Amino acid sequence: MLLAAVFADNFVGRQILAVMIEPIKAEFGVGDTALGLISGLAFAVVYAVLGLPAGRLVDRLPRTRVLAVACLLWALATMACGLAGSFLVLALARMLVAVSESPTTSASLSLIADLYPPQRRSFAISCFTAAPTFSSIIGLSIGAWVVEQYGWRTGFIALGLPALVFAAILALLVREPPRGRWDLAPHPAPAARLGLGAEARQLWAFVPYRQLILAGGLTTLGSYAVAMWNTSFLVRSHGLSLQEAGMLAGVVCGTCAGVGGLFSGWLSDRLARRGAHWQLSLPIFGHLAAMSALATYLLWPSDLLMHLGALPVPVAMLWCALYSFFAVWWVAPSYNLVTQLVASQRRGTAMALQTIVSTLLGVGVGPLLTGVLSDLLQPWYGQQSLRYALLLVSLPVLGAVLLLLRTSLYDRRHRHLQALPAE
Known part of the structure; x- marks a missing residue:
């Protein structure tokens, strides 16, 4: 619960x-x-630079203490965003948030892998990753109200306060579990500790992990990109106010993604108890269903479904709900599979590399590329x-679907070869 709360607070800071x-x-x-720069790339570049060293710290130091320090630094950096006097200072403050957040995901998932056995781990990971999606209700709906009533600076300062409490609890009350306690078969330990670059290259060379x-x-x-720009999309394309759009995006997307x-x-x-292939088949199905729903949502005209009190609800929100439900189906099975592919002594680094790639492409490129494309398309499509x-x-x-299919074929081929009798 505590790990989920820390991750949720971090995620609200993004949302x-x-x-x-x-x-x-x-x-x-x-x-x-x-x-797009301030909401993504300024964060992602710093995160990418520090992600692997942070993962190495997670593998070498007590993870609960690493998380405690990270929470403290995150609280101070987030509140500094609310005090920024210029766009440049705000960008620098966002970079400081990235510095403090870099060990959070790798440390938390490493701890979860040692708290739950593999056959229960996907649900445990889903509880951890669902907390941020539920927290988007706070970040978008309540956050929209706070921003509209008290200004965006107050929102940042209010976000930093709970992290101070989390830092104190982690530092004083939480114990570190033994590493690798649930490993069903011991992974071969490296003969000597590799350098950070060499260890990352060795992980990257492992085909299923890389894919x-x-x-x-x-x-x-x-x-x-959708999470960051959805509120603005509802304002521009469906004529909602900022508070109405934030409330709809927060409640609908947060609830459906969490569930x-x-x-x-x-x-x-x-x-997965019936067949290991489901850890890859389930994400593939989720991606295809989510993409179909998202395309329909984005192209749907601005028809009104109903009013919930004074809140107008466009018909398109039905498709947004469906997209949000399926869009997260890849997370728990994929993360569980990663924890099973690597040794416990390398899980921090492995999860850090996973998070770096997702952060660079997701947080860094996604929102920025959306902003660039929106500006480029404006002469033709206007608002x-x-x-x-x-x-x-x-x-x-769609490229992710192809990579998961290749991973599934690679896994089946190697299982078949292992099953063949030696000549």
Whole structure:
């Protein structure tokens, strides 16, 4: 629960930028490309540089202590965002947030792998990853209200306060579990500790691992773009106010993604007992279903479904709900498979490399590329340019499907070869 709460607070820090785009744009007088930079690339570049060293720290030091320090630094950096006096200072503050957040995911998933056996791990991981999706309800709906009533600066400062409490709990009350306690078969330990670059190259050379993390990166390229720009899309293409769009995006996307993540984790654990291929088949099905729903959502006209009190609900939100439910089906089974592919002494580095690729492509490239495409398409489509930019940025998920299919074929071929009698 504590790991999920820490991750949720971090994720709200990313999500709340979605309801800050319009007021920050107005205050600093910048375009969509600049907002794509501040919401993505400024964070992702620093995260990519520090991700592997952070993963190495996770493999070498007590993970609970690493998380405690990270939470403290994250709280201070997030509150500094609210004090930024210029666009440049805000970008620098976002980079400091990335510095503090770099060990969080790798340390948390390494701990989960030692807290739960493989046959229960997908659901445990889904509980961890579903917390941020549920937290988008806070980040987008409540966050939109805070930003509209008190300003975007107050939102950043309020976000940093819970992380101070999490840092104290992790430092004083949480014990470190033994590493590798649930490994069913011992992985061969390296004869000597490799350098950071050599260890990363060795992990990258392992074909199933490389294809898994590339598939995750291509998926997050589109999903982060949609998460970051969805509120602005509803404002521009469906005529909603900032508060209405933030509330709809937060409640609908957060609830459906959270339920979808928990369901896929539970389903993955059950189906994997019948056949290991389900850890790859389930994400493939989720990607195809999510892409179909997303294309329909983005292209649907601005028809009104109903009013919930004073809140107008477009018909398109039905497809948005369906997209959100299926878009997270890859997370728990893929992360579980990664923890099974590598030794416990390397899980921090392996998960860090996974997160670096996803962060660079998702947080870094996705929102920025969307902003660039939106600006480029504006002469032809005007205010509707964001609609088509999001559709184009979401297409790489089809590449993720191909990579997962290749991983599945690689796994089946090697299982077959292992089953052949020696001559």
